[in-house]
Amino acid sequence: MSHSPPHLPGDPHTRRTGEGMEIARAELPRAGGGASGTAASARVLRPSGRRTEGVVRPVPARRYRVREVGGVRVLSCTEAPTVAVRLERGRSVSESAARKAESGTIFLDGAAQGPPFLDPQRSVYNLDHHEGCVRPFTLSTCEQAMVLVRRIADLRRRDWTVWANDADLDTVLAIWVLLNHHRLNGEDSRPRETVMPLLRVETTIDVHGFGNLELAGLPPDALAATCSWMSALQERERAMRADRRWERMDPFAYVVDRLYAIDSHVYPPGAFDDLEEIEELVRVPIGAHSVAVACRSRVGIYETETQLRRLYAERLGLVILERGPGAYSLRQVDPELPADLDALYARLNLLDPAAGGERSENRWGGSADIGGSPRRSGSALSTEQIGAICRGTYRQPSRAERLAALARTSGLSATLVGGAALATWLGAPELPVLPGGPASLFTALLAVLAAACLLRGRSAPGLAGLRWPSGLAALALAPLALVGAGLGGVWMPRLELDGLAPPLAGALGLSAAVVLAASVELLFRGLVYGRLAWTLLARRGGGSGGGLAAALLSGALYAPWIALPWLAAPPPLVPLPPGFAPWAPLSGAFLFGCVAGLARRSSHSVLLPVLLHVMGTLAVGALALGWLPTRW
Numbered sequence: 001m002s003h004s005p006p007h008l009p010g011d012p013h014t015r016r017t018g019e020g021m022e023i024a025r026a027e028l029p030r031a032g033g034g035a036s037g038t039a040a041s042a043r044v045l046r047p048s049g050r051r052t053e054g055v056v057r058p059v060p061a062r063r064y065r066v067r068e069v070g071g072v073r074v075l076s077c078t079e080a081p082t083v084a085v086r087l088e089r090g091r092s093v094s095e096s097a098a099r100k101a102e103s104g105t106i107f108l109d110g111a112a113q114g115p116p117f118l119d120p121q122r123s124v125y126n127l128d129h130h131e132g133c134v135r136p137f138t139l140s141t142c143e144q145a146m147v148l149v150r151r152i153a154d155l156r157r158r159d160w161t162v163w164a165n166d167a168d169l170d171t172v173l174a175i176w177v178l179l180n181h182h183r184l185n186g187e188d189s190r191p192r193e194t195v196m197p198l199l200r201v202e203t204t205i206d207v208h209g210f211g212n213l214e215l216a217g218l219p220p221d222a223l224a225a226t227c228s229w230m231s232a233l234q235e236r237e238r239a240m241r242a243d244r245r246w247e248r249m250d251p252f253a254y255v256v257d258r259l260y261a262i263d264s265h266v267y268p269p270g271a272f273d274d275l276e277e278i279e280e281l282v283r284v285p286i287g288a289h290s291v292a293v294a295c296r297s298r299v300g301i302y303e304t305e306t307q308l309r310r311l312y313a314e315r316l317g318l319v320i321l322e323r324g325p326g327a328y329s330l331r332q333v334d335p336e337l338p339a340d341l342d343a344l345y346a347r348l349n350l351l352d353p354a355a356g357g358e359r360s361e362n363r364w365g366g367s368a369d370i371g372g373s374p375r376r377s378g379s380a381l382s383t384e385q386i387g388a389i390c391r392g393t394y395r396q397p398s399r400a401e402r403l404a405a406l407a408r409t410s411g412l413s414a415t416l417v418g419g420a421a422l423a424t425w426l427g428a429p430e431l432p433v434l435p436g437g438p439a440s441l442f443t444a445l446l447a448v449l450a451a452a453c454l455l456r457g458r459s460a461p462g463l464a465g466l467r468w469p470s471g472l473a474a475l476a477l478a479p480l481a482l483v484g485a486g487l488g489g490v491w492m493p494r495l496e497l498d499g500l501a502p503p504l505a506g507a508l509g510l511s512a513a514v515v516l517a518a519s520v521e522l523l524f525r526g527l528v529y530g531r532l533a534w535t536l537l538a539r540r541g542g543g544s545g546g547g548l549a550a551a552l553l554s555g556a557l558y559a560p561w562i563a564l565p566w567l568a569a570p571p572p573l574v575p576l577p578p579g580f581a582p583w584a585p586l587s588g589a590f591l592f593g594c595v596a597g598l599a600r601r602s603s604h605s606v607l608l609p610v611l612l613h614v615m616g617t618l619a620v621g622a623l624a625l626g627w628l629p630t631r632w
Contacts, residue, residue, distance in 0.1 A: 062078070062277065063077060063078050063079070063260075063263070063272070063275075064076070064077050064078075064179070064256050064259050064260065065077075065078070066252045066253070066256060072086070073086075073087070073252055074086060075087065075175070075179075075252060075255065075256065076179070077179035077180070078275075078277060078278060078280075079179075079180070079182045079183065079275070079311060080155065080178070080179045080180070080181060080182060080311070081280050081283065081293075081311055081312075082155055082156060082157075082158065082159050082160055082311075082312070083155055083159075083160045083162060083178055083179055083181070084159070084160070084161055084162065085162045085164060085175055085178075085179070085255075086161060086162065086163050086164070087164045087165070087167070087251050087252060087255065088163075088164075088165060089165055089166060089167075089251055090165055090166075091111065091163070091165045092110055092111060092112065092113055092165055093107075093111070093112050093113065093163075094112075094113050094114070095112065095113050095114025095115075097112075098112035098113070098114065098117075098124070098126055099117070099119065099124065101124050102124075102161070103122050103123045103124065103158075104123050104124075104158050104159055104160045104161060105123075105124050105125075105160070105161050105162075105163065106124075106125045106126075106127065106148075106160055106161070106162045106163070106178070107125070107126045107127065107128065107162075107163050108127055108128075108141055108145075108162060108163065108164045108165075108171050108174050108175070109127065109128055109129075109130075109141040109164065109165075109166070109168070109170050109171045109174065110128060110130055110165055110166070111128075111163040111164055111165045112126045112128065112163070113131060114126070114131055114132050115128070115131055115132025115133050116128045116129065116132075116133055116138070116144065118152065120152065120153070123153065123158065123160075125148060125152075125153070127141045127144040127145055127148065127174060128141060128144075129141060129144070129206065129207070135207060136207055136208065138207065139203050139207075140170050140199075140202050140203040140206040140207065141170050141171065141173075141174045142170050142171075142173035142174040142176075142177060142199050142202055142203070143199045143200070143202070143203045144174070145173075145174040145177040145178055146177050146184070146196070146199055148178075149177060149178065149181040149184055149185060150184065150185065154313075155178065155181045156181075156182070156311065156312055156313045156315060157289075157313070157315060159283075160178075162175065162178055166251070167237075167251040167254050167255050167258075168237070169202065169230070169233060169234055169237070169258075170202055170206060171255075172233075172255055172258045172259070172262075173198065173199060173202060173262070175255060175259065176195075176258075176259050176262050177195075177199075179259070180266075182310065182311060183267075190268070191266050191267065194265070194266045195262070195266050197216070197218055197222055197223075197225075197226040198226055198229060198230060200216045200217065200218065200226075201213065201216050201218070201223070201226045201227060201230060202230070203216075204216040213227075229265060232261075233258060233261055233262070236254070236257070236258075237254075275307075276297055276298060276299050276303065276304075276307060277297070277298070278295050278296070278297045278304060278307060278308070279295055279296040279297070280293060280294070280295045281294045281295055281296065281322065281383045282294040282320075282383050282384055282386075282387035283387075284387040284388070284390055284391040285391065285395075286317050286318060286337060286390055286391060286393075286394035286395065287317055287334070287336075287337045287338055287394050287395070287396075289314075289315060290315055290316070290317030290318070290334050290337060290394075291312065291315050291316065291317060291318075292317060292318035292319075292320060292387060292390040292391070292394070293308055293312070293316065293318070293319055293320065294320035294321075294322065294383045294386060294387055295308070295319070295320070295321060295322070296321075296322050297321060300321075300329075301319060301321045301329040301331045301370070302331075304319060304321050305319050305331055305333060309333070314334075316333050316334070317332070317333055317334040317337050317394070318330070318331070318332050318333060318334070318337070318390060318394070319331040319333060320383070320386060320387070320390070322383060324378075325378065326354070326373065326377070326378025326379045326380065327372070327373055327378050327379075328372055328373040328379060328386065329370070329371075329372045329373075330344070330366065330370065330371050330372055331369065331370050332368070332369045332370070335369070337394050338394055338395075338396045339393050339394050340368045340369070341366060341367070341368050341369060341370070341371050342368055343393055343537065344364075344389070344390065344393045344394075345363070345364045345365050345366070345371060346537060347389050347392070347393050347534070347537065348364040348373075348379075348381070348386070348389055349363050349364050349462050350460060350462035350463040350530070350534065351381065351385070351389060351460040351462065351463055352364065352373075352374070352379050352380055352381050352460075352462070353380045353458070353459060353460065353461055354374055354377045354378060354379055354380035354381075355374050355379070355462060356374070356467075357462075357467045357468060357469075357470045357604055357605070358470035358471075358604045359470045359471070361375070361376070362374040362375065362376040362377055364379070402535060402536075405531075405535040406532070406535060406553070409528060409531045409532055409535070409557075410557055412527070412528070412531070413523065413524065413527075413528045413557045414557075416449050416523060417446070417523070417561050419449075420442055420445040420446045420449060421442065421561075421564055421566075423441075423445055424438050424441050424442040424445060424566060425438075427441060435508060436493065436495040436496060436508060436512060437495065437496035438496075438565075438566050439493040439494045439495050439496070439512070439566040439567075440493065440495060440508075440512060442493070442564070442566045443493050443512050443515055443516045443519070446516065446519040446520065446523070447515050447516075447518075447519045449519070449523065450518065450519035450520075450522040450523055450526075453522055453523060453526060453527045454466070454522060454526075457526060457527070457530075460530075462604070463530040463531075463533075463534060464526045464527065464530050464606070465525065465526045465529070465530060465600055465604065465605050465606030465607075465609075466526070466605075466606065467604060467605050468605060468607070469603035469604070469605040469607055469608050470603055470604045470605065471602070471603060472603070472608075473602055473603075474598065474599035474602040474603045474608045475608070477595050477598060477599055477612070478612060478615065480591065480595045481592055481595045481596065481599075481612040481615070481616055482615070482616055482619055483588075483591065484588045484589070484590075484591035484592030484593075484595060484616070485588065485592055485615075485616030485617070485619060485620050486588070486619075486620060486623075487584045487585065487587055487588025487591070488562065488584055488585035488588045488589070488620075489559075489562060489585060489587070489588025489589035489590070489591055489592035489593070489616075490517070490588075490589075490592055490613055490616040490617050490620060491516050491517065491520045491561075491562070491567050491613070491617070492513060492516070492567060492568040492617050492620065492621065493509075493512045493513060493516050493566065493567065493568065494565070494566050494567060494568040495508065495509055495512055509621075510618075513614070513617045513618065513621065514614055514617075516617075517610060517613035517614045517616075517617050518610050518613075518614070520558070520613065521596065521606055521609040521610045521613050522606060522610070524554050524557065524558045524593065524596075525554060525596050525597060525599075525600045525606050525609040525610075526606040528554050528557060529550050529551070529554045529597055529600050529601075529606075532549070532550035532553050532554060533547050533550040533601075536549045536550055547601035548598075548601065550597060550601070551594055551596075551597025551598045551600065551601050552594055552597065553597075554593060554594075554596075554597040554600075555589075555590050555591070555592070555593025555594035555595075555596070555597055556590060556593070557593075558589060558590075558592075558593035558596075559586055559589035559590040559593055560586070560589075561589075562585045562586060562588075562589035563585070563586070592612075592613075592616065595612065596609035596612055596613065597609070599612055
């Protein structure tokens with residue numbers, strides 16, 4: 001509600017504020033985040049200085065910011081990162097829509113129709129004094145906001161969206177209170193003591209009119225000073241309304257300017273000397289009630305943590321400090337989170353293309369509570385990607401969610417191999433002249449799918465196993481791999497090479513065998529194993545947990561496909577119990593798949609499983625079928 005306080009005798013508006021304002025450009029992360037980490041240009045309003053009683057009192061640059069992100073303008077304060085103000089002139093939702101609003105919504109002074117209400121269970125509040133209330137007994141919106149932050153809601157504990165539909169003084173004061181809740185709840189009572197008379201006078205005028213100012217309960221000198229301050233705050237509004245510019249002005253620019261004007265009166269010189277400007281980039285929920293905050297700052301990780309603790313209290317779980325392009329420091333603040341930094345390092349190293357292998361020094365690493373990005377190259381991940389990985393690492397999925405993720409991975413492997421098999425069955429009659437027959441077509445299709453997985457896996461080489469082996473200890477598993485291959489457990493193309501010259505037939509058979517071996521391992525020990533290991537990754541103590549289960553599951557998903565008609569099933573190389581021969585290929589495939597998965601787990605690379613598969617294919621082909629036969 002807009003009003004003009006009386007000009008009290010003998011008060012020449014000595015506390016008039018200056019009106020200087022600069023428009024600056026700032027690079028802000030694009031809303032929603034993307035893999036590219038592209039920055040979006042946003043307009044940020046910041047003060048050039050504030051004048052009080054003839055003295056320019058500096059305020060921190062960009063303490064209040066108006067950001068235009070994703071086409072939506074939002075006003076925020078560096079000391080209230082959980083509060084975002086949306087200002088749309090004339091917007092007013094119905095009472096039913098207000099009561100059903102998203103949790104964490106605050107409506108100001110007419111932004112919602114109907115009476116004022118408090119819904120602490122859903123964290124929805126309508127701060128108003130127009131409809132559905134006994135107006136003489138109802139506080140104005142700005143004083144309701146003070147009661148809210150002092151008695152009802154801790155605004156640090158969750159994210160809030162504040163809706164306003166005008167820029168009159170009552171609304172501006174309410175916005176100031178909400179954005180300054182941190183200092184209004186601090187041990188220093190001076191900000192409260194300074195601003196409360198203004199809120200009291202605002203309520204008195206809004207509720208009882210100018211003729212009842214004694215109901216504000218202020219001594220005459222305090223009342224005169226407060227009315228003078230109010231008059232100064234409204235001087236621009238009066239001038240704009242007189243010049244018919246009020247409806248055309250930018251409400252965000254006006255509100256930001258008035259917020260700095262209030263700051264210059266409430267806070268003494270030096271109040272912000274200890275305030276380091278922290279640019280918040282990404283904030284994601286982790287755990288049950290904690291957040292991870294990614295930010296930029298001129299100070300170190302511990303100083304940044306100290307300031308963020310003041311703003312988020314016990315909600316602060318993890319700090320991600322961007323020290324430069326690709327350079328990050330990590331600090332886990334809450335030791336009670338469901339994971340530690342070792343688990344986070346493991347996931348970051350799986351997805352970061354710049355991170356080296358298991359034995360590389362160029363990796364994410366450190367202790368369980370502080371660490372950082374690869375030292376030599378920095379990280380190739382964007383801040384948004386790091387935030388998403390943090391969310392996934394610290395969130396404890398339910399058993400149903402894990403089973404669903406395993407089902408999706410199983411479905412993916414079945415879709416890829418089954419799709420290649422179906423395409424072979426449908427396409428083979430149309431390609432009678434293809435050398436090698438249907439087995440060649442199946443091999444070619446599987447190679448195309450593997451190549452697609454290879455290209456996709458380049459963005460997360462650790463997850464896909466596209467790294468040099470971290471060691472060769474897995475070669476000790478070669479005898480077990482050969483046993484599985486000897487039982488018929490390796491994929492060998494059953495080529496139709498009759499009529500071809502032996503050298504050509506041999507070259508084609510060898511090439512097809514190697515291509516099929518590499519393709520199937522890229523699918524099952526690259527794509528499938530990586531997805532399984534990610535789902536089953538240990539929450540604490542690093543990333544090896546889940547690798548054993550992933551190895552066994554990848555073997556189980558690999559084994560049934562050994563029965564495809566285009567795969568050769570040579571006779572077993574060892575004596576088998578009666579009746580076991582029909583099950584030998586399936587058993588051998590499961591054994592070989594598990595051994596190949598263990599080789600992937602040990603070496604952190606898909607190259608050793610490929611090598612074991614090629615070795616098994618050539619050994620079985622040489623011993624059981626003759627060296628490079630013309631018909632497999």
